[in-house]
Amino acid sequence: DQQVKQNSPSLSVQEGRISILNCDYTNSMFDYFLWYKKYPAEGPTFLISISSIKDKNEDGRFTVFLNKSAKHLSLHIVPSQPGDSAVYFCAALNPGGGADGLTFGKGTHLIIQP
Amino acid sequence: DTAVSQTPKYLVTQMGNDKSIKCEQNLGHDTMYWYKQDSKKFLKIMFSYNNKELIINETVPNRFSPKSPDKAHLNLHINSLELGDSAVYFCASSQSHTGGVFFGSGTQLSVL
Numbered sequence: 209d210q211q212v213k214q215n216s217p218s219l220s221v222q223e224g225r226i227s228i229l230n231c232d233y234t235n236s237m238f239d240y241f242l243w244y245k246k247y248p249a250e251g252p253t254f255l256i257s258i259s260s261i262k263d264k265n266e267d268g269r270f271t272v273f274l275n276k277s278a279k280h281l282s283l284h285i286v287p288s289q290p291g292d293s294a295v296y297f298c299a300a301l302n303p304g305g306g307a308d309g310l311t312f313g314k315g316t317h318l319i320i321q322p
Numbered sequence: 323d324t325a326v327s328q329t330p331k332y333l334v335t336q337m338g339n340d341k342s343i344k345c346e347q348n349l350g351h352d353t354m355y356w357y358k359q360d361s362k363k364f365l366k367i368m369f370s371y372n373n374k375e376l377i378i379n380e381t382v383p384n385r386f387s388p389k390s391p392d393k394a395h396l397n398l399h400i401n402s403l404e405l406g407d408s409a410v411y412f413c414a415s416s417q418s419h420t421g422g423v424f425f426g427s428g429t430q431l432s433v434l
Contacts, residue, residue: 242423251326251412251425252365297365299423309355309367309377310423 211235212300214313222321227285229316231298234279240301242310243272243283245294252297256283285318293320325349328413328426335403336434343398343429345413354396355414355423356388365412371396400431408433 213232221227229243239260244252258265258272258281265272271284285292295317299310328345335341347354353372359365369388370377376388385401400407413426 244425249427251414251427254422254424257422295363299365309357309370310365311367312365314363 210313211238212298212311212313214296214298214316216316217314218317218319220319220321221288223290224287227283227288227292227318227320229283229285229296229298229318231281231283231313232279233281233300235300235311236279238300238302238311241272241274241281242299242301243270244297244299244312245292246297246315247294255296288318288320290320290322293318326413326415326424326426328411328429330429331427332430332432334432334434337403337405339403340399340401341403341431342400343411343413343431345396345398345426346394347413347415347424348394349415349417349424351415351417351424352393353416354390355416356396356398357412357414357425359410359412359428361409368398368411369396403431403433405433407431 211234242257243255245255246252256267256270256272258274263274274281295315297315298313326347355370356368357365358368368382371390387399390396410428410430412428414423416423
């Protein structure tokens with residue numbers, strides 16, 4: 209029972225273009241969403257988050273959009289750089305707060321082509 | 323300075339053995355976690371520990387037990403290791419209710 213879904217296992221984007229990573233969720237009780245970036249042999253690194261009361265959060269080249277009615281969020285990276293090549297995990301915070309941990313999607317492997 | 327550190331990075335052992343993975347965070351967070359990344363790359367929570375309250379994911383076998391000597395440490399003990407325990411285990415921490423969970427670099431456990 210996947211409550212957080214990332215339907216694209218991989219995505220290839222040219223350097224300088226926009227990368228758009230998508231995530232869908234099923235549990236309407238999730239109230240906080242996060243994106244993590246993971247390089248091989250390293251732990252996931254927190255990238256950006258958004259509360260369910262917002263529909264957009266921007267941090268430098270990274271913007272997360274949340275569409276609550278569609279239960280969909282996306283991460284935009286612009287412009288894409290070679291160092292952005294990594295696996296990106298979408299995660300949702302369980303209702304009740306941080307002590308319950310996060311539910312993760314399976315990840316999308318982003319490949320930035322020179 | 324590493325915010326969340328876990329040791330060892332690699333652990334190779336035989337079935338039936340008992341092993342431990344150590345985790346320390348220097349972020350002053352009050353909540354710590356253990357996650358397991360299985361062969362299908364799913365990251366799933368195993369435990370969270372907050373102010374001496376332990377929350378256990380019911381799918382975790384009782385051969386796994388977290389031990390927290392203090393707020394900065396949450397060690398994972400595994401008894402009678404099985405082949406299916408082979409995975410990457412991640413320690414993490416957060417300041418409760420802020421949502422920003424910070425991860426260690428993972429421990430790759432291989433059970434032979």
